[in-house]
Amino acid sequence: MATQLGENGTSPEKLLAPVLSAFWDQPESWTLATYERHDGYQGLRKALAMAPDDLIAYVKDAGLRGRGGAGFPTGMKWQFIPQGDGKPHYLVVNADESEPGTCKDIPLLFANPHALIEGIVIACYAIRSQQAFIYLRGEVVPVLRRLHEAVREAYAAGYLGTNILGSGLDLDVVVHAGAGAYICGEETALLDSLEGRRGQPRLRPPFPAVAGLYACPTVVNNVESIASVPSILNRGKDWFKSMGSEKSPGFTLYSLSGHVTSPGQYEAPLGITLRQLLDMSGGIRAGHRLKFWTPGGSSTPMFTEEHLDVPLDYEGVGAAGSMLGTKALQCFDETTCVVRAVTRWTEFYAHESCGKCTPCREGTYWLVQLLRDIEAGKGRMSDIDKLNDIADTINGKSFCALGDGAASPIFSSLKHFRAEYEEHVTGKGCPLDPAKSTAWADQNPHPEVNA
Structure with missing residues (x-):
């Protein structure tokens, strides 16, 4: 990674905030033992000491927004689940990552799957669910195997199953491999696919929070959204809100790809700019200049060189005429038609x-x-x-x-x-x-x- 100095004389790497990616480079980062050495499942213990409604309010107050594209407040989505309705509640994790240029959830699951599992247990406790599903792209077989092993480890350690950590919470997690359709990344098409039908979007209303999986109240969250919850509980909402902006707080994964010197995952507070990320990645490949780029994958309006200093948060990108989406920063130089x-x-x-x-x-x-x-x-x-x-x-x-x-x-x-x-x-x-x-x-x- 580049070590050149930023405009204020500090190393550009100081702008990064490794949380989910903090120990991706360590040996066997995907194991339960490694995760527990890095405060794994401490956030769960703190969550189980709270009332479910207080937990929802805590996540809502932290300001965590969905990392799957739309940026909808995660705590608010949990709050929409009706209580006392006598129906089973479900949590479905959308791991069907397929937006062109997006490559954050798959590396996260490959290197640190227990962050997702811990987040799932916390979320299910909050929405009073006893069943969760992880809908993963079937093509990524190595990730599927690693996720299955992480779920097995969690069951063996008592983080999944019956009476989790003596809390009285019972929870089962199913890892489901999809058949590989972009449309199944849309939450209602995903639910139809999970039920065994053709993956096609549903007409709304009713919304999944009222009639989702098997016509029961369902929360559908992105991998990164759920995986971010344990650190919020463990380190506190004020720590989370100290990063990013007022309306877009916290850290996130930016996927930098294309004609750049060092493409990859850059975990930073929301609001960082592409210029700053390029400073850290060695810039556009030698001898070329940036022509156009996407802030959130190919489905978001493209930007040009004049947008290099747009804050990469939901409000900043929106005000500039595009969408943050999945933070898939595809960069193209002048040789691209x-x-x-x-x-x-x-x-x-x-x-x-x-x-x-x-x-x-x-x-x-x-x-x-x-x-x-x-x-x-x-x-x-x-x-x-x-x-x-x-x-x-x-x-x-x-x-x-x-x-x-x-x-x-x-x-x-x-x-x-x-x-x-x-x-x-x-x-x-x-x-x-x-x-x-x-x-x-x-x-x-x-x-x-x-x-």
Whole structure:
């Protein structure tokens, strides 16, 4: 990692706040023994000494917001679960990480699965649940095996099962491997998949808090959201609120990828900027400059170099015209064709659309056709406006946010790089194509990085 000094003369690494990632690099970091050496399950003991409603209020007052994309307050989501209704309550952990550019939950589960398990027990105690499910992408078999082993260790140590730590709490955890569909990252589609049906979004209301899994009250939380709870209980809500901003407190994992010198996970307080993260990662690869980037994966409106100092918290990114999302910071340098990148993203959304909603099912297909024509030099000027019209027809008109995510890169790329689209039309192809630009070929001797 880079060691250059920041603007105030301090090492940029001082800006980091390793909590979830504090001991990822230690031998056998995933074991219960290692976790307990780092205050593992101490937060659970403190939580069990509180009344469930007081625990919910504590997490709510800490200001923890969902780390899965929307940033909804976690404590408030727990508070929505009706009590005294006579129905079983469920906690479902969304580990179906699949947003392009996002790679935080899988490394977390691989290196520190017990943080999630401890958070699950605390959350289930708060919402009065005796059954929790972890919905994991089936493709990540090493993580699946490690998670199964961590659950086994927790049962053996008395952190799961009956009468946990003498509290009277009974809790079972099931690890479920999904079949690998992007749409199952949407909470209601995930619930349908977990019940054995085709993963498709549900019409709401009713919301999962009232009628979720098996038509019972259900909380669906992201991996990082739940894994952050134990440290809040162990170190205190004031410690948590001392990081980040007033409305976006705490620490989080930023996934830095793309044309950067040292890509990876950077755990820092909310509100850090991309410029600061690039200082720590060695900057954009040597000899190149930043062209565009995404603050929260491909479904969030893209930013450019002028947004380097936007605070990466929910309010700061929102005020600048995008969304923090999953904090997937994909960075692209000047050798990247915007049209090509947007085409690849749109192909992904067209492939992953579940087909339930007509605007999304048909609109993403036609976006791909138009983008492929423009990229291949067969487009017309009218196609550029047609892209915008189709994206507008999709946006906000489907059951879930997949349609919005597909429209987002269209809108933002046309806003910032419309001239590049026009160059594809007037020049009958990509101006960055090696066949058309010897300068580009000289700068980029490995064109496969742009494929």
